[in-house]
Amino acid sequence: MSGSLLLAGGRVIDPSSGLDEVRDVLVRDGRVEAVERGVAGPEGIPRIEAGGLVVAPGLIDVHVHLREPGAEHKETIRTGAQSAAAGGFTTIWAMPNTDPPLDDPAAVGFVREEARRWARKGEGGARVSPVAAASLGLAGEQMTEIGGLVEAGAVAVTDDGHPIHDPALMRRLLEYTQSFGIPVLQHAEDMALSAGGVMNEGAVATALGLRGIPNASEATVVARDIYLAELTGGHVHVQHVSTREAVELIRLARERGVRVSGEASPHHMALTEEAVRGYRTEAKMNPPLRSAADRLAVRQGLIDGVLECVATDHAPHHYEEKEREFDDAPFGIVGLETALAVCIGELVKPGDLTLFDLVERMSTAPARLMGIEGGTLRPGSRADLVLFDSEEEWTVDPASFRSKSRNTPFSGWEVTGRVKRTIVGGETRYRDSA
Amino acid sequence: MTSPGRELGLGKDLIGLESLTGAQIEAILDTAEPFKEISERKIKKVPVLRGQTIVNLFLEPSTRTRISFEFAEKRLSADTVNISSAGSSVQKGETLVDTARNLEAMRIHMVVVRHGSSGAAKFLADRIPSNVINAGDGQHEHPTQALLDLLTIRDRFGAIAGRRVCIVGDILHSRVARSNIWGLLKCGADVAVCGPRTLIPAGIEELGVRRLGSIDEAIEWCDVLYVLRLQLERMEGGYVPSLREYNRVFGVSSERLGRAGDGMIVLHPGPMNRGVEIDSDVADGPRSVILPQVTNGVAVRMAVLYLLAGGRPELAEDAKAAGP
Numbered sequence: 133m134s135g136s137l138l139l140a141g142g143r144v145i146d147p148s149s150g151l152d153e154v155r156d157v158l159v160r161d162g163r164v165e166a167v168e169r170g171v172a173g174p175e176g177i178p179r180i181e182a183g184g185l186v187v188a189p190g191l192i193d194v195h196v197h198l199r200e201p202g203a204e205h206k207e208t209i210r211t212g213a214q215s216a217a218a219g220g221f222t223t224i225w226a227m228p229n230t231d232p233p234l235d236d237p238a239a240v241g242f243v244r245e246e247a248r249r250w251a252r253k254g255e256g257g258a259r260v261s262p263v264a265a266a267s268l269g270l271a272g273e274q275m276t277e278i279g280g281l282v283e284a285g286a287v288a289v290t291d292d293g294h295p296i297h298d299p300a301l302m303r304r305l306l307e308y309t310q311s312f313g314i315p316v317l318q319h320a321e322d323m324a325l326s327a328g329g330v331m332n333e334g335a336v337a338t339a340l341g342l343r344g345i346p347n348a349s350e351a352t353v354v355a356r357d358i359y360l361a362e363l364t365g366g367h368v369h370v371q372h373v374s375t376r377e378a379v380e381l382i383r384l385a386r387e388r389g390v391r392v393s394g395e396a397s398p399h400h401m402a403l404t405e406e407a408v409r410g411y412r413t414e415a416k417m418n419p420p421l422r423s424a425a426d427r428l429a430v431r432q433g434l435i436d437g438v439l440e441c442v443a444t445d446h447a448p449h450h451y452e453e454k455e456r457e458f459d460d461a462p463f464g465i466v467g468l469e470t471a472l473a474v475c476i477g478e479l480v481k482p483g484d485l486t487l488f489d490l491v492e493r494m495s496t497a498p499a500r501l502m503g504i505e506g507g508t509l510r511p512g513s514r515a516d517l518v519l520f521d522s523e524e525e526w527t528v529d530p531a532s533f534r535s536k537s538r539n540t541p542f543s544g545w546e547v548t549g550r551v552k553r554t555i556v557g558g559e560t561r562y563r564d565s566a
Numbered sequence: 567m568t569s570p571g572r573e574l575g576l577g578k579d580l581i582g583l584e585s586l587t588g589a590q591i592e593a594i595l596d597t598a599e600p601f602k603e604i605s606e607r608k609i610k611k612v613p614v615l616r617g618q619t620i621v622n623l624f625l626e627p628s629t630r631t632r633i634s635f636e637f638a639e640k641r642l643s644a645d646t647v648n649i650s651s652a653g654s655s656v657q658k659g660e661t662l663v664d665t666a667r668n669l670e671a672m673r674i675h676m677v678v679v680r681h682g683s684s685g686a687a688k689f690l691a692d693r694i695p696s697n698v699i700n701a702g703d704g705q706h707e708h709p710t711q712a713l714l715d716l717l718t719i720r721d722r723f724g725a726i727a728g729r730r731v732c733i734v735g736d737i738l739h740s741r742v743a744r745s746n747i748w749g750l751l752k753c754g755a756d757v758a759v760c761g762p763r764t765l766i767p768a769g770i771e772e773l774g775v776r777r778l779g780s781i782d783e784a785i786e787w788c789d790v791l792y793v794l795r796l797q798l799e800r801m802e803g804g805y806v807p808s809l810r811e812y813n814r815v816f817g818v819s820s821e822r823l824g825r826a827g828d829g830m831i832v833l834h835p836g837p838m839n840r841g842v843e844i845d846s847d848v849a850d851g852p853r854s855v856i857l858p859q860v861t862n863g864v865a866v867r868m869a870v871l872y873l874l875a876g877g878r879p880e881l882a883e884d885a886k887a888a889g890p
Contacts, residue, residue: 340684341705456662
């Protein structure tokens with residue numbers, strides 16, 4: 133009976149139905165059949181003792197770089213999906229800034245099919261949904277054939293890493309995507325304002341002699357995009373919000389009903405620009421780690437729901453690419469395998485967010501926000517689940533990552549909350565062996 | 567030989583002045599005093615660093631600093647090799663970490679490094695056991711330049727503490743400014759910066775310096791006017807509209823120096839753009855200590871080499887005769 137099992141006695145958290153109680157979860161043929169007390173599963177169904185564990189809808193990450201095609205030395209679709217499963221994710225969105233970029237249906241189809249192919253071979257991880265390029269070649273000039281890309285499996289469009297600069301193109305995108313009910317994801321950055329910048333602008337950058345990226349390079353683009361979303365009625369989703377100004381802009385816009393949403397990354401909630409001192413390239417990412425006030429604003433944004441979801445911006449790089457002068461090292465850090473524990477440590481342990489709400493922000497909210505399946509354990513839904521121990525303490529050791537890359541600022545951190553099992557469509561895709 | 571710089575607690579390397587204490591900086595300056603005299607001798611050579619091999623790794627163009635280090639090394643009898651980026655393996659795409667490992671494999675004692683990227687000196691120092699001396703890394707620090715500036719100020723005033731020093735010009739891109747800010751503050755000076763707002767970096771006050779609005783205000787306020795070079799490429803970056811405009815608003819002229827106090831002196835790290843940031847009559851005038859700065863550069867670099875090689879400040883005078 134493939135795709136069938138009984139998860140017995142776990143603390144079931146299902147934000148979609150307001151549930152947070154000890155229950156059994158019966159999965160049959162890849163779907164949730166029942167979430168009840170004392171379920172006696174049919175004969176022959178494997179029984180998994182979940183006592184002491186949280187059983188929740190699988191986590192969803194709408195911002196992941198899988199690097200394939202083109203940079204398979206950093207990550208592949210297989211290793212990225214497995215890394216995601218090890219982090220408790222059952223669905224990830226793959227960004228299109230590959231080489232070639234995901235700007236035609238064949239490339240989009242390749243990413244989707246490659247993930248499925250590995251799953252069929254028993255080496256699958258999380259489900260992989262491709263996000264297509266918004267402009268041809270990510271050049272910010274001509275719109276891609278979004279209809280064809282959606283048919284091939286694209287769930288959204290973005291030029292991530294190459295902010296959409298031309299306001300007229302952004303307007304057209306926010307209009308045109310409405311035919312397909314998908315959002316435009318924007319890496320909000322004015323490249324002219326941040327030209328040459330490698331970290332947050334401020335006293336730390338000044339002391340280190342590194343070029344700064346001002347908060348305004350994010351905030352000005354967010355403000356513009358909000359007005360364009362208001363003009364068009366389209367949905368703009370601001371990726372990796374890093375500044376207090378952007379949080380405030382999104383808050384005000386949402387209050388007046390603009391279709392703008394935002395995501396918060398674990399690293400922007402856990403770290404500040406101080407982490408860069410010593411020229412630590414594993415703390416170099418874009419947008420950069422900001423000031424303490426910005427960090428607090430992003431956390432508060434997520435807590436208040438102004439930023440609806442957590443997203444990692446998992447950005448793998450080979451170690452020798454990071455083993456360089458700070459200016460020359462690439463932006464980005466991996467995040468899939470540390471996200472849940474870092475968020476529990478940063479938000480749940482201090483009492484700022486309940487575990488229930490964290491599951492909501494990492495699963496139910498992104499599903500609802502993006503209009504995709506998942507984020508629920510309601511009977512009949514796809515059996516995408518995560519089992520984790522919310523109390524288990526462990527030490528982050530990049531050498532144990534499923535990801536091909538090791539570039540994390542959390543190396544050596546003592547963290548709390550460990551994924552024990554990840555189930556995709558009723559099939560176990562990850563089991564903690566430690 | 568004693569362990570490197572342990573008496574002063576300098577550690578293995580000299581990366582910047584930010585991590586040093588005022589006492590350590592003053593001790594380096596004290597150590598430079600006996601070395602000044604060597605350069606005044608007819609035969610300018612002592613055996614202090616005999617048998618030491620030093621690589622001058624200059625991956626960014628430099629004339630003055632490189633030559634000053636070379637003189638310091640040669641006058642202390644070290645064996646030196648110069649590597650510049652043009653024509654080296656670096657130009658062929660070798661990474662800094664590989665360059666470092668290869669140097670180390672040749673069993674050298676010290677590396678003096680100049681590099682265009684902030685943090686490059688520390689990067690190197692973290693990866694090789696040799697002593698590393700930062701001869702300028704990007705826009706981060708240029709510690710020996712600041713040390714020679716401090717020595718020049720101390721020569722003139724007897725002490726650095728309590729002096730008012732204003733650094734004028736392109737603070738944003740200047741490693742000289744950063745090293746001087748740290749060094750001056752740690753030695754007890756009152757430090758200000760002055761320049762076009764486009765060239766004053768964000769958060770500079772948080773480092774402990776004040777900002778002065780105009781060059782006239784700066785000249786009236788300070789005992790030491792530290793004029794930075796305006797790099798000509800800043801025009802292309804759009805930081806200032808033109809050289810003429812810069813000279814009009816921030817150029818140091820003898821007319822403007824009319825407001826200065828009696829003992830006020832003018833420093834410049836060189837090379838100068840005469841008629842841009844500084845007028846010739848100021849550069850060559852009575853307040854200028856620009857050439858004494860250059861002379862002090864050799865003595866300060868001798869002191870740093872000696873200390874990192876394990877020399878002790880109080881033995882510097884004897885070391886000149888016998889080696890460390």
